[in-house]
Amino acid sequence: MSYINDRQYEAMYDMLSESAKKSTTKEEFIERNETVYNDLEVSQVNISNMKEEELENNKVKITYTMEMETLAGKVTFANTVRLAKEDSEIKVVWTPNVIFPGLNKTDKIKIDTSETTRGSIYDRNGKLLAGEGKTSNIGFVPGKMNKNPENDIQEVSRLLNVSVEKIKALLSASYVKEDTFVQIANIQESDQKTEKELMKIAGIKIKSSAGRVYPYAEEISHLIGYVQALNEEELKANIGKGYNSKSVMGKAGLEKAYEDRLRGVTGYEVYITNENGKKKKTIITREAKKGEDIKLTIDINIQKYIYEQFKNDESATTVINPKTGEILAMCSTPTYDPNNFVLGMTNEKWQSITTDPAEPLYNRCTGAWVPGSSLKPIIGAIALNTNSASAEEDFGTSGKRWQKDTTWGTYNVTTVKTYEGPSNLRNGLVYSDNIYFAKLALRIGTDVLKNELNRIGFNKNIDFVQPMKASRFTGENENDIQSEVQLADTGYGQGKVLVNPLHMVTMYTAFVNEGDMIKPYIEFKEDVSKPEYYLKNAFSSEVANEVKEDLIQVIEDEGGTAHNAKIDGVKLARKNRNSRTKRNTRRYRGDRDRMVLCFYRRRK
Numbered sequence: 001m002s003y004i005n006d007r008q009y010e011a012m013y014d015m016l017s018e019s020a021k022k023s024t025t026k027e028e029f030i031e032r033n034e035t036v037y038n039d040l041e042v043s044q045v046n047i048s049n050m051k052e053e054e055l056e057n058n059k060v061k062i063t064y065t066m067e068m069e070t071l072a073g074k075v076t077f078a079n080t081v082r083l084a085k086e087d088s089e090i091k092v093v094w095t096p097n098v099i100f101p102g103l104n105k106t107d108k109i110k111i112d113t114s115e116t117t118r119g120s121i122y123d124r125n126g127k128l129l130a131g132e133g134k135t136s137n138i139g140f141v142p143g144k145m146n147k148n149p150e151n152d153i154q155e156v157s158r159l160l161n162v163s164v165e166k167i168k169a170l171l172s173a174s175y176v177k178e179d180t181f182v183q184i185a186n187i188q189e190s191d192q193k194t195e196k197e198l199m200k201i202a203g204i205k206i207k208s209s210a211g212r213v214y215p216y217a218e219e220i221s222h223l224i225g226y227v228q229a230l231n232e233e234e235l236k237a238n239i240g241k242g243y244n245s246k247s248v249m250g251k252a253g254l255e256k257a258y259e260d261r262l263r264g265v266t267g268y269e270v271y272i273t274n275e276n277g278k279k280k281k282t283i284i285t286r287e288a289k290k291g292e293d294i295k296l297t298i299d300i301n302i303q304k305y306i307y308e309q310f311k312n313d314e315s316a317t318t319v320i321n322p323k324t325g326e327i328l329a330m331c332s333t334p335t336y337d338p339n340n341f342v343l344g345m346t347n348e349k350w351q352s353i354t355t356d357p358a359e360p361l362y363n364r365c366t367g368a369w370v371p372g373s374s375l376k377p378i379i380g381a382i383a384l385n386t387n388s389a390s391a392e393e394d395f396g397t398s399g400k401r402w403q404k405d406t407t408w409g410t411y412n413v414t415t416v417k418t419y420e421g422p423s424n425l426r427n428g429l430v431y432s433d434n435i436y437f438a439k440l441a442l443r444i445g446t447d448v449l450k451n452e453l454n455r456i457g458f459n460k461n462i463d464f465v466q467p468m469k470a471s472r473f474t475g476e477n478e479n480d481i482q483s484e485v486q487l488a489d490t491g492y493g494q495g496k497v498l499v500n501p502l503h504m505v506t507m508y509t510a511f512v513n514e515g516d517m518i519k520p521y522i523e524f525k526e527d528v529s530k531p532e533y534y535l536k537n538a539f540s541s542e543v544a545n546e547v548k549e550d551l552i553q554v555i556e557d558e559g560g561t562a563h564n565a566k567i568d569g570v571k572l573a574r575k576n577r578n579s580r581t582k583r584n585t586r587r588y589r590g591d592r593d594r595m596v597l598c599f600y601r602r603r604k
Contacts, residue, residue, distance in 0.1 A: 001066070004045045009033045014420045017091035023105075024094075024103065036099055036109055040270060041071040041239045049078075058085040059093070065444040069240045072110075072268035072286040077101060081258050100283060106275040110281070114267030115246065116450055118212065119291030121224060121254060123300040124326075124524050133213030134189040135343060136206050138198060140171060143178030145203030152201045160185040161199055161346055174511050181205055186343040188213065212248065212342045216300060218335040219307040222363035223298070225253020226338035228597045242266050251341070253363070254294075254522075257465045264291030270596075295524040297326035304330045316364035319366035322509035324528040327502075332364040348412070368469040368498035373432050373561075375493030377547050378507055379440060382424050382452045384543040388444040391546050394422035395439045402435045404442065404484060413438040413492075419559060426550045429575065434492040443489025446481050449490065449579040456517065456538050457503055464502060465522060471499040506534050511548040511573070548573055 003012045009030040015022075016029070024032075026481050035154035036042075044306045049065040060083045066090050067076045082093040096103040103109070120131030120454075138160060146152055155163045161187050170182050187194055189208060198204050212227050214220075227248040235243060241266055245248065249263070250256035267288030273281045310333045319329035336353060353360055383389045401412040415434040421427055428436035441449060462468040474480055481487050489495030502520060509518040519532040539547075551573035554560045562574045 001045055001047050004033075004037055004042060004068075007034070007037070010254060017086060017093045019084075020092065021450070022165050023582065032096070033099070039111060040109070042068050042465065043240045044069045047461075051320075055082070059083065069265075070284065071240070071242060071244070072270055072284045073504050075284050079207055082536050088110075102281050103272055104274075107280065108273050110273055110279075111272055112269040112271075113244065114288040116264035116266050116288045117290045118227070118248070118264060119262040119293045121258075122293065122295045123298045123303075124296065124328075125299065126295075128215055129220060129296070129300065130212065130214050131300070132210055133215075134208050135186050135211040135213070136189045136191070136195060137183050137209055138185050138187060139181045139205055139207070140167075140185040141179065141181055141205050142171060142176060144205075149203065155201055156184060156198065159194055159351065160187070163346070181207070184467040186211070188339055189342070198404045212528075214338045214342075216304065217337045217339055218311070219304050220298070220300065220331070220464050221253070221335045221338045222332040222365065223253055223330050224253035224338065225257075226251060226341040227255050228341050241589075244558040247360075248342075252338075254296075254465065261292040261294065263287035291296075297328060297522050297524050298330070299328045303331055304327040306498075306528040307333065307335070311335070314358055314364065316367065316369065316501045318365060318505050320502075320505045320509065320518075320520055322505075322512045322518055324531050325509075325520045326524075326528065327520050327522045330365050330502075330522075332362070334358050334360040336360045356554065363466075365501055366466055366468050368471055368500045371497055373493055374504060374575055375497060375499065376429060376432070376437050376491075377511065377551060378456070379437055379444075379449075379491050380429065381491075381510070381539045381547050382449065384425070384546060385539045386444065386448055388448065389440060389470065390424075391425040391550075392422075392427070394424055395436055397423055398435045398531050402438070404488070408485055415487055426545070426553060428444040429550045430553050430557045430560045431573075432554075437491040438488035442484065443488050443517060444491075447485050449487070450481065456507055457536060462500060462503055462506070462520075464520070468500050468502060471497075471503045472542070473497050510535075510538045511544050511551065513544070515544040551575055 003009070010026070012033065013026050013029045021033050045066070047064050047066060051062075051063045053061045053063070055061055061080055062083060063078070063080050065076065067074065069075075077100070079098070081098050084091050084093050096105055096107065100109070101212075103602060117132060120193070121129045122131075138156075140156075153164055153167050156162070167184055168544060170176075173182075186209075195206060196293045198206065214224060228251050230238070230243055230245075230247055230249050234249065235245070237545055238249075242263075244266065247263075247266070250259040255262065265286065265288060267286055270283040272283065274280055281284045302319055306319070306329050310317060310331065315331075315333045315335055317329065317331045319325065320327050334356075340349065384391060386482055389395075397418070399418060401414050402418070403412045413435050416433075417431060419427060419431045419433075423433065423436050423439075425436075427433065428440070444452075450473070458471045460474055461470050473490055473496065475498065477554070478496065481490065481495075488494045490497055493499075506517050506520055510516060513533075515538055516536050517534040517538045519534040521532075552571060554562045554574050554576075555566050555572045557563060562576045565572060565574060565576075
């Protein structure tokens with residue numbers, strides 16, 4: 001029986017008695033066992049409760065309980081088998097009953113399948129992000145094509161991005177007859193423009209069928225991901241989990257992360273029929289179960305707006321409600337159309353995506369990036385929280401270039417502009433003074449800064465449904481801050497600092513939560529009155545409020561680096577790496593009191 005697990009059917013046949021071998025050839029035996037156990041995806045075969053009974057003529061009857069996992073679930077049954085002694089060896093007196101009780105030589109095992117529907121993914125307002133929809137199957141009917149279809153084939157090739165050679169190969173297949181529908185490609189049913197052009201071509205037929213659709217396509221592709229059919233290796237690796245040749249599986253994004261919940265359960269009935277096809281006995285049944293629908297905290301309207309702002313850039317954007325932890329948007333650009341993975345993608349299209357230097361398949365929201373000035377409020381809060389400096393302390397003006405002493409050689413910290421007034425925390429933030437924060441990092445010191453950064457989440461994985469790179473202050477290949485220069489550069493978000501966007505907005509929530517960092521989440525909850533926290537007391541309430549007020553001045557102060565984002569009647573707080581601010585802010589002015597936005601952006 002252990003050979004069943006290993007699919008060693010030939011070795012099984014070698015153990016049969018002479019009488020059993022006379023009743024079935026090796027080829028018949030292997031084919032029957034292979035068909036049954038492979039089709040049923042049998043695994044984890046176990047034998048228990050074995051009892052033996054002596055019989056006449058050197059034979060023994062073994063009674064046992066057999067248990068196995070199948071595509072329809074666990075099957076357990078009692079059975080018997082006879083053993084015979086032949087030339088000092090023990091052999092199995094095999095009959096088809098050994099496979100399943102009641103199975104005769106002329107009987108067959110049948111499997112009826114009830115397909116299930118994959119669960120859908122919705123945004124917070126019930127808008128469909130991924131789910132069942134209609135696709136259009138495009139094909140030729142040879143008997144209705146023009147006598148000289150060369151131009152028609154060329155036009156279909158252009159419209160569907162399928163090579164002429166492939167279309168001709170499909171039309172010349174041996175099974176094709178005059179009335180055969182020869183499918184060429186699938187397109188989205190919403191692509192009415194292409195359908196109208198296709199219907200002008202003689203012999204074209206369009207069939208509608210159900211399929212997975214992504215209505216917002218490129219706008220949210222990295223977060224949602226896509227599904228595809230399982231390949232042969234994946235089917236083998238998932239034996240016993242209910243997948244079959246018609247199944248799809250989440251291959252990226254939330255489709256992959258929530259696979260076990262979304263995919264549902266395929267229904268099966270496994271039964272024995274006689275030679276006339278009449279059902280004799282049911283072995284096991286499993287009811288089909290629809291996949292679970294999942295509602296996200298995402299607001300697709302915000303997601304779409306962000307996508308339009310940054311679709312031509314290489315960027316990662318995270319939007320979070322700092323009071324509840326709800327993730328309202330998570331957008332990485334450039335993007336891709338997940339519908340292409342479901343409908344089918346040409347080799348040319350796949351090559352263009354995978355060789356694009358902008359890496360459209362890469363989800364930048366899961367990465368870690370140089371934060372630059374975005375880290376300055378965090379460094380300021382750490383300095384105040386550890387009593388390394390006070391908010392009012394004047395570190396002295398240093399112009400646009402500064403170094404601690406000559407031991408730094410030719411290296412200088414540089415800043416963009418000089419300003420009137422003290423070099424303190426408020427002005428350091430308002431004017432984004434690199435030199436002030438370099439001095440502040442040196443004042444904090446390496447050990448204290450490392451401990452504080454680790455305490456608020458650096459070098460730790462973020463608890464999120466998708467894997468996220470951990471934020472680091474030593475780059476990816478080192479374990480410590482190596483020098484004073486590196487420490488100084490860390491103070492204004494340079495050096496070797498890398499921060500994950502979701503971690504960054506999580507740290508910023510401390511400034512509106514009296515020093516507590518909210519815990520971000522992406523599955524919608526009706527009751528948000530009791531939020532969870534990533535870290536309580538990340539900073540004292542006094543420190544958090546001081547930094548928040550200073551960040552408000554980054555916009556309110558006429559000399560502030562983000563003053564052009566000021567909107568009359570709306571109080572905003574900001575720390576930015578670029579000046580493209582006002583048009584990004586105006587759209588959602590009514591919601592500004594409940595959002596933190598963090599943009600990481602690299603221009604092309």
